[in-house]
Amino acid sequence: MSYAHAIGPQRYVFADLRTLLAKxxxxxxxxxxxxxxxxxxxERMAARYALADLxxxxxxxxxxxxxxxxxxxxxxxxxxxxxxxxxxxHLTVGEFRDWVLSDEADTAALTALHRGLTPEMVAAVSKxxxxxxxxxxxxxxxxxxxFRNTLGxxxxxxxxxxxxxxxxxxxxxxxxxxxxLLYGSGDAVIGINPASDNLPAIWRLLQLMxxxxxxxxxxxxxxxxxxxxxxxxxxxxxxPVDLVFQSIAGSELTNRSFGVDLALLREARDAALSLGxxxxxxxxxxxxxxxxxxxxxxxxxxxxxQTMEARAYAVARAFDPLLVNTVVGFIGPEYLYDGKEIIRAxxxxxxxxxxxxxxxxxxxxYTNHSEADQDDMDNLLTLLxxxxxxxxxxxxxxxxxxxNYQSTxxxxxxxxxxxxxxxxxxxxxxxxxxxxxxxxxGRLRPQHADQTLLRYASQI
Amino acid sequence: xxxxxxxxxxxxxxxxxxxxxxxxxxxxxxxxxSGSSLPTAAWLGxxxxxxxxxxxxxxxxxxxxxxxxxxxxxxxHLHVTSRASTRDIYLKRPDLGRQLAPESAxxxxxxxxxxPPDVVFVVADGLSSLAVARHAVPLLRATLPLLQAWKIGxxxxxEQGRVALGDPVAxxxxxxxxxxxxxxxxxxxxADSLGVYLTYAPRxxxxxxxxxxxxxxxxxxxxxxxxxxxxxxxxxxxxxLGQSGVAxxxxxxxxxxxxxPSPFIPSITTTASRGESA
Numbered sequence: 001m002s003y004a005h006a007i008g009p010q011r012y013v014f015a016d017l018r019t020l021l022a023k024x025x026x027x028x029x030x031x032x033x034x035x036x037x038x039x040x041x042x043e044r045m046a047a048r049y050a051l052a053d054l055x056x057x058x059x060x061x062x063x064x065x066x067x068x069x070x071x072x073x074x075x076x077x078x079x080x081x082x083x084x085x086x087x088x089x090h091l092t093v094g095e096f097r098d099w100v101l102s103d104e105a106d107t108a109a110l111t112a113l114h115r116g117l118t119p120e121m122v123a124a125v126s127k128x129x130x131x132x133x134x135x136x137x138x139x140x141x142x143x144x145x146x147f148r149n150t151l152g153x154x155x156x157x158x159x160x161x162x163x164x165x166x167x168x169x170x171x172x173x174x175x176x177x178x179x180x181l182l183y184g185s186g187d188a189v190i191g192i193n194p195a196s197d198n199l200p201a202i203w204r205l206l207q208l209m210x211x212x213x214x215x216x217x218x219x220x221x222x223x224x225x226x227x228x229x230x231x232x233x234x235x236x237x238x239x240p241v242d243l244v245f246q247s248i249a250g251s252e253l254t255n256r257s258f259g260v261d262l263a264l265l266r267e268a269r270d271a272a273l274s275l276g277x278x279x280x281x282x283x284x285x286x287x288x289x290x291x292x293x294x295x296x297x298x299x300x301x302x303x304x305x306q307t308m309e310a311r312a313y314a315v316a317r318a319f320d321p322l323l324v325n326t327v328v329g330f331i332g333p334e335y336l337y338d339g340k341e342i343i344r345a346x347x348x349x350x351x352x353x354x355x356x357x358x359x360x361x362x363x364x365x366y367t368n369h370s371e372a373d374q375d376d377m378d379n380l381l382t383l384l385x386x387x388x389x390x391x392x393x394x395x396x397x398x399x400x401x402x403x404n405y406q407s408t409x410x411x412x413x414x415x416x417x418x419x420x421x422x423x424x425x426x427x428x429x430x431x432x433x434x435x436x437x438x439x440x441x442g443r444l445r446p447q448h449a450d451q452t453l454l455r456y457a458s459q460i
Numbered sequence: 461x462x463x464x465x466x467x468x469x470x471x472x473x474x475x476x477x478x479x480x481x482x483x484x485x486x487x488x489x490x491x492x493x494s495g496s497s498l499p500t501a502a503w504l505g506x507x508x509x510x511x512x513x514x515x516x517x518x519x520x521x522x523x524x525x526x527x528x529x530x531x532x533x534x535x536x537h538l539h540v541t542s543r544a545s546t547r548d549i550y551l552k553r554p555d556l557g558r559q560l561a562p563e564s565a566x567x568x569x570x571x572x573x574x575x576p577p578d579v580v581f582v583v584a585d586g587l588s589s590l591a592v593a594r595h596a597v598p599l600l601r602a603t604l605p606l607l608q609a610w611k612i613g614x615x616x617x618x619e620q621g622r623v624a625l626g627d628p629v630a631x632x633x634x635x636x637x638x639x640x641x642x643x644x645x646x647x648x649x650x651a652d653s654l655g656v657y658l659t660y661a662p663r664x665x666x667x668x669x670x671x672x673x674x675x676x677x678x679x680x681x682x683x684x685x686x687x688x689x690x691x692x693x694x695x696x697x698x699x700x701l702g703q704s705g706v707a708x709x710x711x712x713x714x715x716x717x718x719x720x721p722s723p724f725i726p727s728i729t730t731t732a733s734r735g736e737s738a
Contacts, residue, residue: 029552033554164487173485197710257668332551396487396488396491397488397498399488404645411493411498
């Protein structure tokens with residue numbers, strides 16, 4: 001079915017739903033690379049007018065990726081909750097924007113709606129929203145998850161401690177890990193991106209983190225961000241696995257290029273659940289996503305990258321994750337060219353994920369071949385803090401010496417806490433105070449050689 | 461009269477008493493803080509590193525020197541360019557960096573030999589010509605002697621090349637496997653990381669899941685000898701399996717011999733596991 005909108009004498013026609021969505025999307029280099037971007041600014045606005053008039057229910061009739069060819073589409077369609085959708089079923093996309101921004105759409109109403117929304121509906125409404133809309137609406141959403149602590153409470157911000165090392169050197173990793181803990185980071189997860197796929201090396205990293213956590217009774221979880229099949233093998237061999245990590249995307253083709261499908265993710269989740277290691281909850285999955293991955297893997301089906309990203313959240317949602325991290329600026333300038341595009345994408349991803357009911361975090365980041373710098377990251381970090389992001393990344397000095405990109409630092413998290421009054425995960429904050437790392441107000445204490453963790457450091 | 465500063469030392473920076481841990485890692489740990497923020501020295505140091513990494517992205521490959529060094533190894537060598545004619549186009553159009561320029565494709569068609577090679581090495585600038593200039597030839601020098609069982613084709617130097625440019629090169633030369641040595645995206649602490657991507661039975665349309673990756677080859681990262689050993693291990697495994705990628709695992713650190721079947725781990729690492737490869 002085609003869609004159209006006239007502006008003066010010019011009638012703009014959009015051949016199908018995915019074309020309409022792509023043409024309505026804010027400009028970014030990845031959509032230009034894919035050849036799906038609006039040709040002119042006026043065409044983009046025509047697409048937005050047409051999209052605003054489109055009934056939300058239309059998304060239940062026309063798939064952007066064919067149902068018979070794609071298991072992600074089948075997941076979206078087959079698990080759609082009609083009853084949850086009912087309160088907004090009569091709205092157009094434009095009316096839905098008005099409703100989402102209204103006082104009527106409070107936290108309870110938005111929570112009840114999660115399973116009634118499809119990723120395409122959420123992507124569509126985001127294309128009609130300016131940055132402040134994305135912030136305001138996301139701020140009203142609340143997604144709380146638990147494993148050994150409680151993540152996502154209002155007024156709270158967690159940090160994934162990312163102590164990567166280019167050769168997985170245990171001492172190097174332990175040094176960065178201690179630095180992070182002493183800066184009050186690590187409540188979302190202590191998560192290592194390994195340089196090696198080698199099972200013994202992965203075992204060593206899991207053991208290192210688990211030993212430290214057990215020794216000091218740290219109320220957090222650990223993860224080695226390796227391929228899901230490696231984690232399955234680690235579980236089978238008895239390694240201390242808390243969370244299963246996997247990169248995912250919004251189409252079966254792209255997921256296959258990552259070496260995964262839904263059945264494999266189900267198997268991995270079941271394996272992690274069978275270990276019963278969560279003390280407060282059973283959210284055992286950690287997913288990472290990012291706009292552009294589908295195009296990069298040639299699995300985008302002519303769909304714009306922001307809509308494909310939202311579809312990845314449908315995959316994540318099926319597995320009740322503890323953490324979903326959009327690694328927004330990692331992929332490079334061919335998908336998100338500069339600071340402006342990265343900031344927009346970060347806000348879109350956070351909004352779409354939250355509206356779909358996911359515990360969204362963001363790796364506020366950029367690479368050295370992008371037109372971006374620390375000022376752009378400060379802007380996105382602050383905006384996401386206001387928007388109520390569940391967690392961010394913490395890397396020593398914002399410099400990941402293994403993945404070769406710039407993320408946010410432990411200092412950046414402190415900046416956000418200072419300026420916005422955001423607290424750490426309650427269980428973790430209590431632990432930090434007990435360890436003499438923070439004050440009763442959650443501020444860092446100056447440290448001295450008698451700090452218990454520094455005594456551990458002398459043994460590494 | 462003494463100023464107040466001599467009476468009360470000006471100490472706005474809270475130091476971190478774990479600077480000794482810096483001997484274990486190049487990560488920016490124990491930076492101290494000014495309130496919650498980076499002290500001035502740490503902030504300027506970061507700015508300088510970023511400036512140098514930006515420069516590494518845009519520095520052109522010194523192809524003449526590289527060809528000379530490969531010549532000195534005693535290897536045949538060829539030169540190709542991708543369809544990305546400038547660095548700016550290369551950065552915005554990865555698709556063009558994966559395709560051979562027409563004249564390069566024509567040249568490879570000319571040199572196709574009667575007895576095709578088992579493996580061809582492609583040395584591509586990628587996102588850091590600095591990495592290639594420093595590490596490609598030493599890595600080749602360490603690797604080639606380990607491949608006695610392989611007929612090795614000419615070493616192909618590629619300008620403005622992406623990983624997948626190796627596929628059309630290998631197809632043109634009818635090689636059964638291709639190993640691409642490529643400059644990884646520069647980090648602040650490592651502007652010169654070399655990546656290695658191995659693809660067996662390469663053809664167009666292959667994805668990251670079809671390749672095996674060895675990352676961060678440089679003296680401060682993965683040493684040449686170790687990387688060479690992994691390349692030889694993975695090539696042997698790929699030949700045995702008849703494929704590379706997720707099905708081929710790097711268990712080279714485990715107690716397994718090259719010629720015995722081993723439990724396998726997929727090899728989508730680092731950059732590939734988080735999206736686009738170099």
